[in-house]
Amino acid sequence: MKIVTVIGARPQFIKASALSKLIGKQKNVNEIIIHTGQHYDHEMSSIFFKELNIPKPKYNLNIKSKYHGAMTGKMMKGIEKILLKEKPNYTLVYGDTNSTLAGALASKKLHIPVIHIEAGLRSYNKKMPEEINRVLTDHCSDILFTPSKLAVQNLKHEGIQQNSISNVGDILYDIFLSVYKNLVKNKKIYDILVTIHRAENTNSKSKMLNIINNLNKLSKEYNILFPMHPRTKKTMGQYKILKLLSKKIKVIKPLSYEQVIYYLKYAKLLITDSGGMQKEAFFAKTQTLTIREETEWPETIVAKYNRLVNPKENLIYNSTKKYISSKGNSSKPYGNGKTAKLIFKIIKNKATN
Numbered sequence: 001m002k003i004v005t006v007i008g009a010r011p012q013f014i015k016a017s018a019l020s021k022l023i024g025k026q027k028n029v030n031e032i033i034i035h036t037g038q039h040y041d042h043e044m045s046s047i048f049f050k051e052l053n054i055p056k057p058k059y060n061l062n063i064k065s066k067y068h069g070a071m072t073g074k075m076m077k078g079i080e081k082i083l084l085k086e087k088p089n090y091t092l093v094y095g096d097t098n099s100t101l102a103g104a105l106a107s108k109k110l111h112i113p114v115i116h117i118e119a120g121l122r123s124y125n126k127k128m129p130e131e132i133n134r135v136l137t138d139h140c141s142d143i144l145f146t147p148s149k150l151a152v153q154n155l156k157h158e159g160i161q162q163n164s165i166s167n168v169g170d171i172l173y174d175i176f177l178s179v180y181k182n183l184v185k186n187k188k189i190y191d192i193l194v195t196i197h198r199a200e201n202t203n204s205k206s207k208m209l210n211i212i213n214n215l216n217k218l219s220k221e222y223n224i225l226f227p228m229h230p231r232t233k234k235t236m237g238q239y240k241i242l243k244l245l246s247k248k249i250k251v252i253k254p255l256s257y258e259q260v261i262y263y264l265k266y267a268k269l270l271i272t273d274s275g276g277m278q279k280e281a282f283f284a285k286t287q288t289l290t291i292r293e294e295t296e297w298p299e300t301i302v303a304k305y306n307r308l309v310n311p312k313e314n315l316i317y318n319s320t321k322k323y324i325s326s327k328g329n330s331s332k333p334y335g336n337g338k339t340a341k342l343i344f345k346i347i348k349n350k351a352t353n
């Protein structure tokens with residue numbers, strides 16, 4: 001069996017590490033990795049291949065950020081060429097980035113079945129590029145692996161055939177567990193970890209100003225670490241507001257995976273707009289404020305580890321004071337950390353039937 005896996009952005013490298021390692025051990029399965037090049041900085045890409053031991057991509061399309069249409073189109077063109085040459089049995093994609101959609105569409109148009117890992121998530125906010133990507137990807141996928149029961153329901157409501165859906169849990173939990181259990185306290189810890197990168201926040205000067213003002217206020221009482229995504233740095237630079245951030249806040253480059261989990265484990269609170277980090281904080285039992293209007297991971301809110309906070313007035317500051325010492329409920333809505341094995345077993349069964 002031959003599988004072409006298309007990845008391109010930071011969270012996909014992390015998710016791919018679990019399954020690609022497993023496939024690498026199989027005799028009769030050949031995985032070919034295409035890196036679209038969507039993320040290209042060392043801290044956004046190669047660091048993860050090294051740290052998480054991900055097999056080297058056979059192809060790198062080197063498609064750096066452009067407008068979304070141009071980016072996705074160029075990716076499709078490059079992926080199609082490779083699919084025609086490699087003739088895989090399946091194309092495998094993760095999540096909801098432009099790389100995900102490009103891989104799924106290029107493959108489906110060649111009648112090569114698509115496997116989508118992390119299917120069925122919805123924010124129901126069609127202004128998010130990720131929402132468009134995930135809906136379209138799900139609707140051209142043949143094998144859909146969901147991380148939660150709610151994701152299964154979402155797919156069923158959209159008329160997707162039940163027998164193409166398998167609820168396998170969250171593959172990120174596999175990787176989280178393998179890193180988390182080996183952590184030792186060996187460097188400075190921070191009370192609050194901050195990550196902001198979503199277009200809906202970074203593209204709004206008033207939202208970014210509000211985030212800065214709230215963080216500055218918090219920095220008088222708490223140690224804050226802010227690993228900054230290149231998009232955030234770029235737009236804050238364009239708005240000329242980067243220098244307004246208090247010197248007390250430690251701003252650094254994006255972190256490696258192990259470092260993220262380290263700071264999360266020992267932080268009291270996470271302030272984020274990342275999807276993956278909402279769950280990683282939940283797995284680490286760290287309280288979270290999500291700076292968005294909706295989340296694809298409502299289970300973390302039900303468990304009282306997460307809440308949605310608008311970047312308006314003093315809401316981030318007030319919510320921090322309210323929740324930083326609160327306790328959540330224990331629940332396990334995202335499987336048992338053996339998702340990669342389950343996914344592989346199901347793919348193998350489908351391929352031989």
Ligand code: UD1
Binds near residue numbers: 011
């Ligand atoms: C993308 C995904 C988002 C995911 C995120 C993870 C889409 C639509 N969005 O957002 O779902 O949560 O990845 O990080 O696919 N840049 C660099 N170096 C890099 C990567 C990006 O400088 O290595 C800069 C580029 O100048 C670019 C900006 O960051 O303009 C945004 O990058 P892009 O790939 O468009 O989207 P992300 O914001 O990273």
